Amino acid sequence: MPADLSPIDKAKFVAAKRASEFVESGMRVGLGTGSTAAWLVRCLGEMVREEGLRIRGVPTSARTAALARDVGIDVISLDEAKWLDLTIDGADEFDPELNLIKGGGGALLQEKIVATASDQMIVIADAAKEVANLGAFPLPVEVVPFGWQTTQALLSETLEAMDVMGREITLRMNGERPYVTDEGNYIVDLHLGRIGNARQLALILNQMPGVVENGLFVDICDRVIVGHGDGRIELRDINAGTVTEDRMEFVEDDNLFRDL
Known part of the structure; x- marks a missing residue:
């Protein structure tokens, strides 16, 4: 495991890496905004370069669009995509029903439009984002x-x-x-x-x-993937009512960390 990454960044990385396994060639994918979503974009970019993954990404902010293009993802607008197979994004909080608070990064409007125009939404987060009741985060x-x-x-x-x-x-x-x-x-x-x-x-x-929009995402999220600093991963599926656990091993020369 790279020594220069904090436990919180390691948690974000393993959640993003696990979420990237749900992405298949041919998909139209909503790309979230924020530090955790940025890990996901990097993971997908590596899959595009190294594995020949073919996807079209719909970013939820200008900064996500710039990062996606930098890592080699084909970027299109939501109007071009019309409908998405999957959106993967972070969250500022999530509760036991997988309701969310989003918008800490300032992109809540595009994030909600993209998420609701998707067949499913996966949220990637570190364990600190889990709360019994929403509201501690503004x-x-x-x-x-x-x-x-x-x-x-x-x-x-x-x-x-x-x-x-x-x-x-x-x-x-x-x-x-x-x-x-x-x-x-x-x-x-x-x-x-x-x-x-x-x-x-x-x-x-x-x-x-x-009011244009608010940051409460209710009945939108289908799965939450929670990452931990030691490599543990929890996948919570609200539709199936299941919680599964896994662990990811790190390697020192992981391509994602070379330019950090």
């Missing part, structure tokens, strides 16, 4: 810049009637300026602590004028 909500402060006030008022522990709302910043998504929108983060009813909250948030 819930991202993408909003249009016009009147965003009014939208934030409406969100605050709405949260008063929701089953949540906290109600603080902050505008995500990029230095001294608001963070801007690939679609030109802002993100406000809801610091809720605990979400009692994720499905209800997701529906109510998306009914609000000014």
